[in-house]
Amino acid sequence: MGAQPTVSDVAVAAGVSRQTVSNVLNSPGIVRPETRERVEAAIRSLGYRPHASARRLRTQKSSTIGIRLDPLTRDGISGSVLDRFLHALTEQADALGLRVLLFTARDPEDEIEQFRRLSDAADVDAFVLTSTFHGDPRTEWLIEHGQSFVTFGRPWGIDDMADPEHLWVDVDGRAGLRAATEHLLATGRERIGFLGWPAGSGTGDDRRAGWLEAMRAAGTVPEDELAALQEEAEDGVTPGADAMRRLSARFGGAVDAVVCVSDSLALGALTAAAGRLSVIGYDDTPVAASLGISSVEQPLDEVAAGVLDLLTGAHGGRVQPGAGVGDARHRLVVPHLVVRDGAPLTPPR
Structure with a gap:
């Protein structure tokens, strides 16, 4: 056949x-x-017909959701976000009478093989994907094979942003970094730097856009200086410290504060600045809380609730015509800025 x-x-x-x-x-x-x-x-x-397993959640017959267990990160900081999401998802799924099946995969291609194995064996009825990225092949495979799924993260860089077969829930990183930057501006800081991941990361680029919007709106720095206020680094404490040193050297110490795309970079920046700089991170990890670093909190309970609602509600992991809810295929959750006194907030120079 x-x-x-x-x-x-x-x-x-x-x-x-x-x-x-x-x-x-x-x-x-x-x-x-x-x-x-x-x-x-x-x-x-x-003779095309959707895969039968794609209908199970829709008809309320399923009981198992598959999700990859992400590998441990080297610094153990940023990885805690997905750990907390997984905990929230499992807890809320249990309340709905659903089970969560964890599996591991070396890379996206290996994860697709796991999709194939689990769906063929009818071990799971739907998947939850995390860590979406530009050109993500996993969503393409799931759509083409009629699988029910929801992603925690938008479909960056592919033809799925408004696809009715790709349901997603994400946190508005742009709004989060914009709020962090606006907070620092309101305290009198003017030259606020940005530490981000290398360009091409959908999530990182989105958060960078929030910083840029706030800085342009404030007008405290000329447009031609904004590019010089940005530094890129792979995620981690040591890369964050190195990026902060490069940024400080470029301006001779005349940077008032920095906002970062992760708490790992924020901790590195704080270390390099030796407590002389206001720093705000992203993810509000336990490390940020314990060290008193201000950070943007992702409301992971809301994300998990949104994912399960799209999987088990009227959509059943797929879109039902006439659901009567505006843009219910996608959920963009607003994060919250957590300001802590422990992070250095020295008077602006």
């Missing part, structure tokens, strides 16, 4: 995008009649 046709096969046959095929399958009312008829003809011609 040959391979079953996929959504992509239908898209090619009909001369439309994969997202258009998804719209015809899930929200046909938003597709022009002539386009819908062309897609439906391709579906009939190819």
Whole structure:
């Protein structure tokens, strides 16, 4: 028996995008009649049909959700975020009578193999994905194979941002770093630096945009200086300290404060600045709390609740037409800035 046709096969046959095929399958009312008829003809011609397992959550028959257990991080700081999310998800799933099955994978390709194995054996009825990234192949595979899933994180850099078959919940990192920067500006800081991950990280770029919006709105630094106020580093305390030293050397110590895309970078910045600088991190990890570092808190209980709602509610891991809820396919949760007195808040120079 040959391979079953996929959504992509239908898209090619009909001369439309994969997202258009998804719209015809899930929200046909938003597709022009002539386009819908062309897609439906391709579906009939190819004999395409969604995988049966994709319907189980929708009909309330499933009881198991699969999620990869992320590897331990070297500094043990940033990894605690996903650990807390997993705890919240498991606790809330249990209250709904659902089980969470953990599995490991070396990389995205290995994770896809795990999807295949678990779905073929009917061990799980849906998946929750974390750590989404530009060009993520995992979501493509799940959509093409008709699997129910929700991602914690937006589909960065691929054709899924508004795809009705890709349900996602994310935290508004742009709003979080904007709030952190605005807080520092309100305390009299003017030259506020930014420590981020290398460009191309969807999450990191989104948080960088929040800092940039706040700085441009404040106008305390000329536009041509904003690029010089940014430093990139791989996540970790030591890279954060090195990036802070580079930033300080560039301005001869005339940086009032820094906001960072993670608590790991924030701790490194604080170490390099030897307590002479205001620093705000991101993730509000236990390390930040214990050291008194201000940080942006991700409301992981809300994220877990959103993920489970999309999996077990009217959507069942997929979109149901006529759900009656505006943009219910995607949830963007607002984070909270936690200001602590323990972080150095020296008077601006």
